[in-house]
Amino acid sequence: MYTNFEIVCKKQEKSQFYYGQHKPIFFLKNKLIFTIGPHWKVFCIAMSILLLISILMNVNIYKKCRKKAIKIIMEQQEGANEPLSEEIADNEVSILSSQFTLFFFFLTVSLLQHFTYLWVFLKNPGIVYKPEYNPATSRRASITRMCSICKAFKNSQRCHCMYCEICIEQYSHHCPWIGKCVGINNHTSFQYLKFFTALYFLVGIFVLCWKI
Incomplete structure (x- = not known):
């Protein structure tokens, strides 16, 4: 059904495609990989806050x-003549070990959350490509179903986003926190983002509540 459309797209230059409010920033083999969505400012603010929290928390744990x-070390030096009991020494080392474990664990979770957040922010959600609107493409409306707003070829799994001003393949919803829609290309990454973000805040709360 969409074979003709795909053929038309392959014959078009990248600059002739309509991306709505998205700004294409990286292509791989003529395929759009990364875009910046319309709500990039919200992402920048949220990412800055998360980075600040991560830095402060990791510095505090360290x-x-x-x-x-x-x-x-000081206790060992002071008690050189009277060594600490084995039980006390083991307890001190255990506490120190747990602190370093928590430090590296929170650092790892922070990096995973930030990387996933950045990836979802940049990933093309599944923009339905179309050549610039012209009489030649408008005549295809009688043959193929087209979006009445952006004139992109549509099917039951494609939906037009009023914020991005473009149709998205397997559209889920528009998320301002990632600056764009959630679609076929970034849906899985978005689920990972939710998991790592929840884990990030849970570990952060644990660090604040656990007086080590």
Whole structure:
């Protein structure tokens, strides 16, 4: 049904395609990979806040680890003549180990969350490509179903987004936090983003509540 449309697209130059409010920034083998959506400012604000939280939290945990390590060394030096009991020494080392484990775990979760967030922000959600509207393409309306707004070829799984001003393949919803829609190309990544974001805040709350 869409064979003719695909053939037309392949014959068109990339500059002749309509991307709505999306700004294409990277192509791979004439395929659009990365775009910037209309709500990129919301993403920039949210990402800046998350990065600030990550830096402050990781620095705080690291300082506690360093303070604990210095304390253990000082106690060992002061008690050179009277060594610490094995039970106390094991307890101190266990606490220090748990602190470093928490530090590396939160650092890993932070990096995964930020990377996934950036990936979903950049990933092309599944824009339905079309040549610029002209009489030649308008005559195809009698043969193929077209979007009444952006004139892109449509089927039951494609939906027009009023914010992006373009049709999206397997449209789910428009998310301002990622600056664009959730569609066929970024739906799985969006699920990972929700998981890592939830884990990120859960670990962050745990760090704040656990007085180490």
